[in-house]
Amino acid sequence: MNYKQILKKIKKYNDIVIARHIGADPDALGSTIGLKDIIKENFPNKNVYVVGNSSSRFRYLGIMDKLPEDTSNAVLIVTDTPDKKRVDGVNVDRFSYKIKIDHHPFIEEFCDIEWIDDTASSASQMIIEFALKCNLKIPKEAAEKLYVGVVGDTERFLHSYTTTKTFDLVSTLIKKTNIDFTSLYSRMYLRSLTDIRFNGFLASNLIVTENKLAYIKLDEKTLKEYNVDPSTAGNLINNFYNIDEILVIAFCSEDAGNNYIKCSIRSSGPIINEVASKFNGGGHALASGAKPKSFEEVDELLKQLDEECRKYIQNGG
Secondary structure (H helix, E strand, C coil), X not given: CXXXXXXXXXXXXXXXXXXXXXXXXXXXXXXHHHHHHHHHHHCCCCEEEECXXXXXXXXXXXXXXXXXXXXXXXXXXXXXXXXXXXECCCCHHHCCXXXXXXXXCCCCCCCCEEEECCCCCCHHHHHHHHHHHCCCCCCHHHHHHHHHHHHHHHCCCCCCCCCHHHHHHHHXXXXXXXXXXXXXXXHHCCCCHHHHHHHHHHHHHCEECCCCEEEEEECHHHHHHCCCCHHHHHHHHHXXXXXXXXXXXXXXXXXXXXXXXXXXXXXXXXXXXXXHHCCCCEECCCEEEECCCCHHHHHHHHHHHHHHHHHHHHCCC
8 A cells, every 4th residue: 555645635635524434433433533633733734524423432532523514625534434325424425535444345446545454453553554654643642542443343352353463553553652551441341330231131132043143123212211322232242242152143223313223243253244235234254234224124134144154054163
């Protein structure tokens, strides 16, 4: 990747809009807000906007900006998003120049510069790499957000796409900025009593098939009862890793405001992103999301995931 190409465009445009995918998670927020902080540190006279719907759980990472009315002379940088329809908060076509920085498998080309590295652990890792390669100053607040982004997508460096490069970049980031990375965990994993009770509800109502697919369907009434939004409910799937009787798990939460069911899907073996892509989604081979339009479509999604589990078991997985 020619990092200088991206830096050249950042230097050229006075107005820079940074966006990410629908359904904010730590990596999406860390990569976008962290990049904004880096740009403002090195080019303080530029107007930089981070856009998209906020997530109450991750509000501590920063607040979203209001999109300027005229973006015809602005550059758009999209992080952590493989396809146009999943970009949150902007109309991609209204920008004079567009840049993608993404670690998901390729789905669609929609930007002028597309830096895709599906070996990277996270988009936040790619922003760290970009800043270091371009010798940009990284302020402490940016480093903290980028560290949280890497930790969030690797689940504390547990996943297989955590590489020696991940550790090298994170180590350099810590050395250069002297962040107290251990203190970041307490805020990141702070949970309310409501969350704990909701986790109990999830565990008690999880359905597991004979092919080791686990799932739960959460309607709007249930989410309101526990005072959680669909994104927060989906992120709680990370509390259900490494269960012996489960190969694939899916949390399907009704998002009435957006008229779809937000499905977070994780796997410990079967490939799931190809199934997710059939239901307005996609992602990594073992960590994906989908947005079916109804619970009837959710049932078809679950049926196909169950079949992937069956084939995986049959093939000796």
